[in-house]
Amino acid sequence: MVDRLDLVTCSLGAEWESQLVQAAAHPAFALDVLARCGDPGEALGIAMRDRPFAVVAEAVAGWWDRDIVARLAECGTALVVVGAGQVPPGAVALDRTDPDAVVTVLLGLDARVEDATTTSNPVPARSGELVAVWGGAGSPGRTTSAVHLAAARARSSEGVLLVDCDVWAPSISQRLDLGADRGLVHAVRAAALGADPFDGLIVRCGRVDVLPGLARPELWPEMVEHAFDAVLSATLDRWTSVVADLAAPIEEDEGLSFDHVPYRRNLVTRAVLRRADRVVLVVAGDPIGVRRGLHAFDALRTEIPS
Numbered sequence: 001m002v003d004r005l006d007l008v009t010c011s012l013g014a015e016w017e018s019q020l021v022q023a024a025a026h027p028a029f030a031l032d033v034l035a036r037c038g039d040p041g042e043a044l045g046i047a048m049r050d051r052p053f054a055v056v057a058e059a060v061a062g063w064w065d066r067d068i069v070a071r072l073a074e075c076g077t078a079l080v081v082v083g084a085g086q087v088p089p090g091a092v093a094l095d096r097t098d099p100d101a102v103v104t105v106l107l108g109l110d111a112r113v114e115d116a117t118t119t120s121n122p123v124p125a126r127s128g129e130l131v132a133v134w135g136g137a138g139s140p141g142r143t144t145s146a147v148h149l150a151a152a153r154a155r156s157s158e159g160v161l162l163v164d165c166d167v168w169a170p171s172i173s174q175r176l177d178l179g180a181d182r183g184l185v186h187a188v189r190a191a192a193l194g195a196d197p198f199d200g201l202i203v204r205c206g207r208v209d210v211l212p213g214l215a216r217p218e219l220w221p222e223m224v225e226h227a228f229d230a231v232l233s234a235t236l237d238r239w240t241s242v243v244a245d246l247a248a249p250i251e252e253d254e255g256l257s258f259d260h261v262p263y264r265r266n267l268v269t270r271a272v273l274r275r276a277d278r279v280v281l282v283v284a285g286d287p288i289g290v291r292r293g294l295h296a297f298d299a300l301r302t303e304i305p306s
Contacts, residue, residue: 004030005106006050008077010043011036011058016082016097020056023099031103040068047075054106059083064091065192070226078109089194089230128159128236132272134246135282136296138289142282143171146245149280154207159240161202164213165268167220168247173212178203183212184231185222192227197234209239223268232275244272248296250303273304 007024011017017036024031034052037043040063043055048071055072057064059081069090072079079091082102087093094105133146143166150162164172164184173180180203187197203210214220235242246269273279279300283293 004032005054006032006034006052007106008034008043008046008050008052008055009036009057010038010040010055010063011082012038012060014058014082014097016099016102017056017058019097020099020102023103029099029103031106040064044068044071047072047077051075052077054078054080054109056080056082056102056106059085059087059093061085064088065224065227066090066194066230067192067224067226080105080109086193086195088192128239129241129277130232130236130272130275131241131243131278131280132246132276133243133280133282134250134269134273134300135248136292136299137248138284138292139248139282139296140284142166142248143175143245145280145282146243147172147175150208150241150243151206153241153243157240158207159209159238160207161209161211161235161239161242162205163211163235163242163244165244165272166213166247167223167265167268168217168249170213170215170217172210172245176205176210178205178210178212180210180212181215183214185214185219187211187231188222188224188227191230191234192224197231198238211235213245220265220268223265225264225267225271228268229271232271244276246272250299252303270304273300 009017009020021033023029024033034050035046047055055077057079064081064087066088069079069088073090080094081087081091082094082097092105094101133142133149135142146162150160154160164170182201187201191197201211249266250269251266281293281297283289
């Protein structure tokens with residue numbers, strides 16, 4: 001166990017935060033408060049620079065999600081959320097606000113980190129099969145192929161899910177006349193907070209369950225990495241066969257940064273292709289289409305090595 005624990009606080013002026021800072025000055029608490037922040041972006045930036053043991057934060061609605069927790073974890077920093085409210089997976093919730101309670105939780109986390117050096121965590125097995133329907137630029141019929149593939153699989157087995165993962169030109173909802181205005185964005189938002197990502201979002205179309213895509217393509221920045229990955233994992237836990245309709249671009253696009261969290265438009269396509277059990281490559285049936293298909297296959301092997 002370390003002699004003193006480095007902390008960063010993050011609140012909008014909560015009373016417990018001032019009490020914790022005052023208590024940290026006492027040698028008995030074995031705490032060092034490196035910085036006092038007013039928003040998650042500032043706290044994450046300090047965590048990336050100074051690698052504190054923990055961020056002790058106020059439970060402000062909309063502040064903390066699965067991706068923030070993951071970014072902090074990459075810095076070796078735990079997140080302790082003080083106050084009532086839902087916390088994302090990986091964060092520690094603390095209802096009590098007195099400094100003694102905070103210290104007790106932090107010391108428990110410190111002991112857990114030491115125990116983790118001798119404990120292995122097996123990766124849970126998944127039950128479903130993920131099929132990615134993809135094609136390079138100029139490949140027609142990806143959505144049509146995905147719809148028919150899902151329907152064909154549903155004839156021989158139960159538990160088939162069709163997901164519109166095309167963040168450039170989502171069209172499954174309109175193609176199937178579902179009239180749904182809620183879909184993948186809402187699933188990612190729910191997963192970010194640790195809630196059921198599919199509550200009220202799945203639309204039944206014949207024997208196929210459908211998770212509609214983005215209502216508008218400009219919503220793509222909401223497809224953040226760890227929350228989307230949680231949605232993908234949840235589909236494979238709940239459905240036997242998952243068919244994903246993907247956009248064409250797969251290059252590692254430049255990361256746009258907001259509060260140090262990168263947003264990449266091609267992240268969804270790359271994530272599905274990386275985890276897919278099967279990839280159905282769609283090409284046009286003419287010389288130009290075949291040539292583009294070969295280039296797409298080479299790009300897939302380069303960008304997403306197996």
